[in-house]
Amino acid sequence: MHFWFNDEHEMLRNVVREFSEKEIRPKIRELDEKEEFDREILDKMAEMGFLGVCIPARYGGAGMDYIALGIVSEMLEWGDTAFRETISVHVALNSLAILQWGTEEQKQRWLVPQARGEKIACFGLTEPDAGSDVRNMRSRAVRKGDVYILNGEKMWITLADVADHFLVFAKTDPEAGHRGISAFLLERGMKGLKTGTIHGKMGARASNTGFIVMEDVEVPVENRLGEEGEGFKIAMSALDNGRYTVAAGATGVIRACLEESIAYAKQRVAFGRPIAEYQLVQQMIANMQQRLDIATLLTYRAGWMKNQGLRNTRETSLAKWYATEAAFASANEAIQIHGAYGYSNEYNVERYLRNAKGAVIYEGTSQIHTLLQAQYALGYRVDKPLRCELPPYDAEEWSREA
Amino acid sequence: MKYIVCLKQTPDTAELPKITPEQALKGNEGVTKVMNPWDEYAVEEGIRLKERFGGETVAMSVGPDEVDEALKSAIAMGCDRAVRLWDEAFADSDYWSMALILAKGIEKDGGADIVLTGKMSVDGNAGAVAHGIACKLGVSLLTQVAKIVEVGDGKITVERLLDEGRETVTAPLPAVISVVKEINEPRYPTFIRIRKASRAQIPVFSAADLGIDPAQVGAAAARVTWTNLVKPEPKKREVVIIEGDTPEEKARKLLEYLIDVEKVL
Ligand SMILES: Cc1cc2nc3c(=O)[nH]c(=O)nc-3n(C[C@H](O)[C@H](O)[C@H](O)COP(=O)(O)OP(=O)(O)OC[C@H]3O[C@@H](n4cnc5c(N)ncnc54)[C@H](O)[C@@H]3O)c2cc1C
Ligand SMILES: Cc1cc2nc3c(=O)[nH]c(=O)nc-3n(C[C@H](O)[C@H](O)[C@H](O)COP(=O)(O)OP(=O)(O)OC[C@H]3O[C@@H](n4cnc5c(N)ncnc54)[C@H](O)[C@@H]3O)c2cc1C
Numbered sequence: 001m002h003f004w005f006n007d008e009h010e011m012l013r014n015v016v017r018e019f020s021e022k023e024i025r026p027k028i029r030e031l032d033e034k035e036e037f038d039r040e041i042l043d044k045m046a047e048m049g050f051l052g053v054c055i056p057a058r059y060g061g062a063g064m065d066y067i068a069l070g071i072v073s074e075m076l077e078w079g080d081t082a083f084r085e086t087i088s089v090h091v092a093l094n095s096l097a098i099l100q101w102g103t104e105e106q107k108q109r110w111l112v113p114q115a116r117g118e119k120i121a122c123f124g125l126t127e128p129d130a131g132s133d134v135r136n137m138r139s140r141a142v143r144k145g146d147v148y149i150l151n152g153e154k155m156w157i158t159l160a161d162v163a164d165h166f167l168v169f170a171k172t173d174p175e176a177g178h179r180g181i182s183a184f185l186l187e188r189g190m191k192g193l194k195t196g197t198i199h200g201k202m203g204a205r206a207s208n209t210g211f212i213v214m215e216d217v218e219v220p221v222e223n224r225l226g227e228e229g230e231g232f233k234i235a236m237s238a239l240d241n242g243r244y245t246v247a248a249g250a251t252g253v254i255r256a257c258l259e260e261s262i263a264y265a266k267q268r269v270a271f272g273r274p275i276a277e278y279q280l281v282q283q284m285i286a287n288m289q290q291r292l293d294i295a296t297l298l299t300y301r302a303g304w305m306k307n308q309g310l311r312n313t314r315e316t317s318l319a320k321w322y323a324t325e326a327a328f329a330s331a332n333e334a335i336q337i338h339g340a341y342g343y344s345n346e347y348n349v350e351r352y353l354r355n356a357k358g359a360v361i362y363e364g365t366s367q368i369h370t371l372l373q374a375q376y377a378l379g380y381r382v383d384k385p386l387r388c389e390l391p392p393y394d395a396e397e398w399s400r401e402a
Numbered sequence: 403m404k405y406i407v408c409l410k411q412t413p414d415t416a417e418l419p420k421i422t423p424e425q426a427l428k429g430n431e432g433v434t435k436v437m438n439p440w441d442e443y444a445v446e447e448g449i450r451l452k453e454r455f456g457g458e459t460v461a462m463s464v465g466p467d468e469v470d471e472a473l474k475s476a477i478a479m480g481c482d483r484a485v486r487l488w489d490e491a492f493a494d495s496d497y498w499s500m501a502l503i504l505a506k507g508i509e510k511d512g513g514a515d516i517v518l519t520g521k522m523s524v525d526g527n528a529g530a531v532a533h534g535i536a537c538k539l540g541v542s543l544l545t546q547v548a549k550i551v552e553v554g555d556g557k558i559t560v561e562r563l564l565d566e567g568r569e570t571v572t573a574p575l576p577a578v579i580s581v582v583k584e585i586n587e588p589r590y591p592t593f594i595r596i597r598k599a600s601r602a603q604i605p606v607f608s609a610a611d612l613g614i615d616p617a618q619v620g621a622a623a624a625r626v627t628w629t630n631l632v633k634p635e636p637k638k639r640e641v642v643i644i645e646g647d648t649p650e651e652k653a654r655k656l657l658e659y660l661i662d663v664e665k666v667l
Contacts (some may be wrong), residue, residue, distance in 0.1 A: 007471075008600035011478060014436075015591055049593030062593030399597065 020079025031206035046117025060115035065393040066306035070248035077249030081355035082207035084249035092241035093123035122163035124154035139170035160210030181231035192217040203354030243320035250323035257334035291326035309392025321369035324359040403457030406514040407448040409441035423631035440520030446588040449480035478591030478599035489609040491616035496624035501534020506612040532580035542573035
């Protein structure tokens, strides 16, 4: 057993940190204020390989492992949540689902351009009337010969208005509960497919969040991901990867809160001494350090399990639940340490709090993760093997060119 | 064409203020080290030369194991390979000995058409190594290079940045050039290149491999030694607010202050 990152991970961490420092941080206050998604930053990310970080080289990716996916998420969200969210939906929720469940033709057609960063992808599960309760979705897919006709609406979809490719879920058999859901790959330009942006979010304001409307969209049968009725399993397995990136990103928020609180506490003087010397301030710093280490260990344990090909639904859920709550609590304390300055957008910490709140809601609310953990502990929930598992990381196989 | 970029690992500039003169004198700074920021421009230009005129770009550095990290960064940016020169005897070499070691390293690697260096290092601040290498190799030296205009017919034409303008000069190859930051914008490494660079094997050459007599290098052979180092005093800033009822009164008081107190007028 060992607990260190290898050279590749360290180099990647340094480069992504530098990227966040130089490309994201100088612009973020304005992007956040104006609710603007910065396409230029996305294009640079695409060029460097962010969008295919852990996808095998033969599918157009960088051929790194799942730990690298975590590092990219962590250090991007150290910059801002918006850009980590891009990784969560494009890489983890969409691309990895295709890697896991797609046919070879589907991987060539959808995954390759996504991993190369030529096409942007999103994940449409949530609907206006169905969030946590996925089974209750209303979107319908009706088979007519070689096509499915899709109707329905998806809401709160990250990158909805930016994406070229959409992984959406709809019911093929409304009577069959979660076994009646299927997954489909859609692309912009299909007749009847419309998207829009939702404005007025509390946080993640530099991200694009929107809705997808499907009105009699004709989707060829070969665009169905997995078997008919396998959609729920596909969605849940995709969330195992998405939640991992959310946990890693939250770790980046805690890291930023701690670093900025330390710097501020050392230079802010009250009652004749730097506030860092007061034990009540030290308590908050210590809390953040504790959370950073716990979140890091939980997150990268899940990443390590993915590398090994071990089922990690429980461990990922725990990491996501813990790290996102810990990020919110850390941002709250970071503001406290910054006093009135922390309450204004002159400093980053108020943005961290607004951003961190989103992450305790999406990809499973804290309540849903609490219930999951209890069900595992009590033995009420046991994960069964899937027809297609996420492939374990194999350095040689992943670096093999096409 | 072959290009060799000589680079150094130096303290992260963000951490430079933490270093005490005592630590700097001992050469044991105890902070995070990265590629000398000036050298990033040299690496970038070395890669661009390869892209423009074809050939191979090699990164080279003198230093212990930890220097591999900076060399791997150079490979991640786009250098084809890297070479490290190290021997206990090299420790505490001055600029002149450093130039000798690098010149021997360049010869060992089969020579180069163009050797690139940064303008100076952020720790030593001497900017003397490029001169030394050119001297030892007996080739052209071009410093303060802000643009490489043309390479061909055994010649290189560059623009040099001067205090009051630019000059364009041509020199025969091989040449050693030291570049300034105006020359380019260093690229980020791609993830694919990071993966490859992290797995790169970097060969190391010792004094014996390079045919260097240990007496020629290291502390004992140094012609320049640091006898004292002082940190500049932190700049003191003071704010004076000139009070007055009318703009005219404020202006008069300001003028008096500048003449009588600060004596700047
Ligand atoms: C910024 C942002 C980006 C998003 N991006 C995406 C995306 O890209 N793709 C996508 O598909 N979705 C996305 N979502 C949607 C997100 O996944 C949902 O908001 C989330 O699943 C919760 O669903 P809901 O909002 O409908 O809340 P609800 O499910 O209505 O929950 C409301 C409250 O009830 C609680 N609750 C619900 N059921 C139970 C229960 N059984 N026991 C106890 N408490 C319960 C919840 O914990 C919550 O507190 C995004 C959301 C946000 C805010
Ligand atoms: C919306 C808003 C409205 C305001 N309105 C007014 C107003 O109308 N009039 C006015 O005069 N002011 C106003 N303020 C200022 C407010 O009263 C100050 O922000 C507050 O007193 C804290 O001071 P500070 O921000 O300088 O933080 P600091 O005093 O610098 O404190 C920073 C951190 O250090 C901690 N700390 C400081 N000393 C100690 C110690 N000895 N031991 C342990 N911890 C310590 C603090 O608890 C805090 O966490 C307002 C502030 C806000 C945010």
